[in-house]
Amino acid sequence: MESWLFKTRMVIFIILTGQCECSVCPEDSLLMQNNTKNWCIWFVNSTETLDSIQNICKDQGGLMFPIENATVQSYLENTLAKTLIDQGIYQIWLNYNVTSGATFEGVQQTYTNFDNGTTGECVGIPLAPGVYTWRKMDCSGASKGICYKTLDCPPHSMFVLPYDICFWTTTSRKTAIEGYNECMADGGGLAVIPNGVVYSELNTTFKHQIVTAHSTVGNSNDLWVGVTDVCTENDFITFEGGTVPYFPWQTDQPNDPGEPNPQNCVIMRIADNLYWHDKDCDEQRISLCSKSLNDTTLPTLNLPCLTTTAVMPTTGQVLCKFPAYISPNDTETINKMTEQIKKEMLIDTKNTSVYRRSLVCADDPRPSATYIGVTAAVVLTFIGCLLIFPDIVTIIKSLTLKLRPKH
Numbered sequence: 001m002e003s004w005l006f007k008t009r010m011v012i013f014i015i016l017t018g019q020c021e022c023s024v025c026p027e028d029s030l031l032m033q034n035n036t037k038n039w040c041i042w043f044v045n046s047t048e049t050l051d052s053i054q055n056i057c058k059d060q061g062g063l064m065f066p067i068e069n070a071t072v073q074s075y076l077e078n079t080l081a082k083t084l085i086d087q088g089i090y091q092i093w094l095n096y097n098v099t100s101g102a103t104f105e106g107v108q109q110t111y112t113n114f115d116n117g118t119t120g121e122c123v124g125i126p127l128a129p130g131v132y133t134w135r136k137m138d139c140s141g142a143s144k145g146i147c148y149k150t151l152d153c154p155p156h157s158m159f160v161l162p163y164d165i166c167f168w169t170t171t172s173r174k175t176a177i178e179g180y181n182e183c184m185a186d187g188g189g190l191a192v193i194p195n196g197v198v199y200s201e202l203n204t205t206f207k208h209q210i211v212t213a214h215s216t217v218g219n220s221n222d223l224w225v226g227v228t229d230v231c232t233e234n235d236f237i238t239f240e241g242g243t244v245p246y247f248p249w250q251t252d253q254p255n256d257p258g259e260p261n262p263q264n265c266v267i268m269r270i271a272d273n274l275y276w277h278d279k280d281c282d283e284q285r286i287s288l289c290s291k292s293l294n295d296t297t298l299p300t301l302n303l304p305c306l307t308t309t310a311v312m313p314t315t316g317q318v319l320c321k322f323p324a325y326i327s328p329n330d331t332e333t334i335n336k337m338t339e340q341i342k343k344e345m346l347i348d349t350k351n352t353s354v355y356r357r358s359l360v361c362a363d364d365p366r367p368s369a370t371y372i373g374v375t376a377a378v379v380l381t382f383i384g385c386l387l388i389f390p391d392i393v394t395i396i397k398s399l400t401l402k403l404r405p406k407h
């Protein structure tokens, strides 16, 4: 009933707006994840030529499914095949061009798994249980297909596909703003939970993953999420400056005690079924990050009470402690700060010890210096005396004549 209502709402939305309120991945897509990627995959359950399957995948925002290595082949055999057969899909086209040895998008591939003795330019895979080798086929033949789409979230992210969102955890304990930077470095922000369904998924399907991530990095019981009232007490907003769509507060929270340790950031507490508490932003813990799959732009830290709008540091480098966060693009503030620092670091040359020493004789405690000094003084005095001796004689004579009684 709910699904029927949802579809009706979608149709009305499309008729009224001419737009599709579609999810990034078609409904009922599956997730395929490994150490390097996240794909959503879906089936084309109609018998088509290879060209036609390619076009259907493209129309739905994806590409035809390739098998690039033995791991993906194994995933097909052990996970996908049963689901495909259950849906009546017994043969699929494969995204592999026999002539070029590459996918139809031109990605070269060394892995193949051909059945000997078959001929043709295109490749299909029959899905009889236990037989999953590749079969060269005439491209004009007919098979069903699988499409895929790459989801740009870190490996092993937690996806709630119907709501176009993925979550992941950071791997070291940091302050809230440092956690935000770490999330941004991976293309997301501190987590925003869009609704109760997604919260409930985190607390059930992904609870184990969250607990495991937390238990590997120490004793904090909590993870930062992307909500703060640092600008106005009790007015909680996202770190991007937006409205918070859903608040799973723990009973009696938030309970900010005020200065000297205000609680202006928010955590989800594992021991409280991931319910939220407000906490001091400067405490250190791991973070829960999230990313909306619909967003093609990177999230931006944008709290109105900060003097600048911060832009993602591509290195994930922490620039400043929260909340005095300076954007690397804010040249005006950076220049002001540089001037201030310069002023503080500039030294008045007349106050330097070098200058002061230049004004006085240097003290030299060595005995040789003393002897040389004394000798020089004696010699200079002697020379001085030689120079003025004739004058002294003349003066004495002159005085003697003047003082002699006159007759």
Ligand SMILES: [Ca+2]
Residues within 6 Å of the ligand: 229, 230, 233, 234, 256, 262, 263, 264, 265, 278
């Ligand atoms: Ca507060």
Ligand SMILES: [Ca+2]
Residues within 6 Å of the ligand: 253, 254, 255, 256, 263, 277, 278, 279
């Ligand atoms: Ca609290």
